[in-house]
Amino acid sequence: MAPASSVAVENLNPKVLKCEYAVRGEIVIHAQRLQQQLQTQPGSLPFDQLIPIIFLPLQILFCNIGNPQSLGQQPVTFFREVLALCDHPCLLEKEETKSLFSADAISRAKQILATIPGRATGAYSHSQGIKGLRDAIAAGITSRDGFPANADDIFITDGASPGVHMMMQLLIRNEKDGILCPIPQYPLYSASIALHGGALVPYYLDEKTGWGLEISDLKKQLEDARSKGIDVRALVVINPGNPTGQVLAEDNQYDIVKFCKNEGLVLLADEVYQENIYVDNKKFNSFKKIARSMGYGEDDLPLVSFQSVSKGYYGECGKRGGYMEITGFSAPVREQIYKVASVNLCSNITGQILASLVMNPPKVGDESYASYKAEKDAILQSLARRAKALEDAFNKLEGISCNKAEGAMYLFPQIHLPQKAIEAAKAAEKAPDAFYALRLLESTGIVVVPGSGFGQVPGTWHIRCTILPQEDKIPAVITRFKAFHEAFMAEYRD
């Protein structure tokens, strides 16, 4: 018996084989390879030589993932001060600390440590997270929504992803259990549904109406799935949208809540971009606020809201903090969720602390307020300008149409690819948008994700591009992109 061959792709869990995650898929792995090549053989790629001309020091520009600090965004000072003090509480006893840290960071760190049993930031916490930090998160939600939130409903998680997996694991029994997901969607959902062996039931966002969510389409897809024997258990809504960047109108949210209530669906609300809104005529409303303002209480609707420290103006992806707020589930079901959370013991305490901080940033009157506010506003205003500049640039190019990013961190332009390009892609055994993205990468060093990784109306082709390159780099990104696209079209124009 040859032991090494005892494990082969052929005998792995087929759910793992089926799962796809394009945000870190083939194109990104190729980009990592190119980055290594540039380090060992400088000047060996076309865009490498462009640098002196267009002043873009990042050789490979990763626009594939919402990872702001990887592209130079600085963390909010107050948050990091508190984290450093909580990591090394001895500092709080030292005189020099007062000159190194703001007074409110010191008092916040003391306050946080006082809520941690034994001030032990190195201990496993309660499986849902430290009670005092959940109290703080609940207070932040209450003040955001104007409706009460409860620490017992909060499960602090390592970013939003583990919360999503936990809910999928809970709800999906077999391939006949379905989850309604938007198309395009963030591929965490399709990956998690595949890993848990369920059925993704798609509903299409309408590109023509700025990625509108039509209740009529939801209903049609639900009925269609039911007619095939699928037990549809939940509806995923991503608001603001990823990859699509739309912000749902309040009326639309009312209809969605009513739809879930009437159809007996769990509403899984991905609200991780709640701070990322770039237009004056839209604001973020949590689905819980909408439900409560309709008079719906615990008994009316099982609802989960996911939040993360990775997004917003904070962009602390590497800290892996986040939470889910769970309402409308019976006590025995909550016990099962608690048990699953317990198997992983707890989320990381640094992320837990940060989750409490982003829901309770400095307030008027605090020493750090002015600098905090300035940092936050600068980031959000710059993101809004970057989104607009990229949107405008895309829309000026032949065969590209791009909706506005009202929120989130992405643009999802449609690329009307010429037939000749589609055939070239076919010959190269690539999806046409993957073919385009690969050519873009090889010509410019810009990494985007093909729309096929998110799902799209058949026969349409898109790319997802983050709005995260630093503002002074945006003109160079546009110049490079434009040059590539014009050359591509010249090569393949029908």
Place this chain on the structure above:
Amino acid sequence: MAPASSVAVENLNPKVLKCEYAVRGEIVIHAQRLQQQLQTQPGSLPFDQLIPIIFLPLQILFCNIGNPQSLGQQPVTFFREVLALCDHPCLLEKEETKSLFSADAISRAKQILATIPGRATGAYSHSQGIKGLRDAIAAGITSRDGFPANADDIFITDGASPGVHMMMQLLIRNEKDGILCPIPQYPLYSASIALHGGALVPYYLDEKTGWGLEISDLKKQLEDARSKGIDVRALVVINPGNPTGQVLAEDNQYDIVKFCKNEGLVLLADEVYQENIYVDNKKFNSFKKIARSMGYGEDDLPLVSFQSVSKGYYGECGKRGGYMEITGFSAPVREQIYKVASVNLCSNITGQILASLVMNPPKVGDESYASYKAEKDAILQSLARRAKALEDAFNKLEGISCNKAEGAMYLFPQIHLPQKAIEAAKAAEKAPDAFYALRLLESTGIVVVPGSGFGQVPGTWHIRCTILPQEDKIPAVITRFKAFHEAFMAEYRD
């Protein structure tokens, strides 16, 4: 249709319902309730009134989980200095920092930041973890084992648990895929196998020979499982043992490696207690070192080693750091592991940094070396004394026999329960050891986990008790335990 009832225990994923995790199970939840009761109604429980007499300020004493810092163990100063500096790198520019932090912590933080692209500790990293930190971990393994380790084989994880889940997810296709696990075992394994729908194939550790691992029993259980149509895919070995505390002899490890090679099994080596060894005649050998010293290379044996920052002398449970080192898998299989890691983006960067630190602590000549060595030795020597004191105390009690804890953080004494106690447990609808543990909790505030949560030879009853209460509390723990046990035996003696 009543939506809230659309989700009920009856229609949850049966794998979730089946999963059990006693380390945070019924008794622990009851203990949390009692702790709240003590806060709101002081003096309302019997042991609460004992406090003035036996001087044990912790009212509920959580000995259910290996969580050293929750019971007062202090973090290693050097590690926390580096973490604080990496969390708030601005400190590195300030003059005052030199008087607050040791010189080698400052230089280590600078060195770590230099390996992080853009010094961005708030960015998602490579899905396997930051390359420079994986290099450091690989260097630590190389120096520990005397055989080379490779950064590409390291997957940094949020503690060891996510790595275990990832491997189970990869290997288990259905209920006909089996994983050989020791009995007693750490219930993460049974929980993860249940969640992924596989079969736990038990092999029994021999209590009479100090929890010895007999190859003949392994072979018997393997053949037995195969005869039932189970495709046994992997062998879990926990060394040092949890809950059993034994340290495997080198000869035994050779036999285990040979067994896995001959039988085509993946060897899943839980090596999280590698620094926790309390006897002079035993030392830790990683299974990779054993395999390489037998001349077995990549092609001979698929082998995974799990390590964690939660255990050892560091005990940094709340930081959720750890890694798995994967060798002997083909490139296509590794790609699947990489993909699954990617869906969760990356583990938390604080935990990643800490994982690199525990594998590369200060060295002779570094400014922190003396204080680091003193902190480490004090913790490990004290743990050895506590293990011995509790073991001796258990062995003095009527009907209790307790093997030595050669390593890890637990004692797993056998309680020879009188028939009358077993009947009382039956009447109370509890497993006899759970009945005993519950009575212990209610009488003394000491929380232990019943052996039934780990598995045990049918008809035997155990408890798992950590050795972690601070040393000055140990006499009081023993006094309380003894008083309880004597009263219990007086009540139930046959």
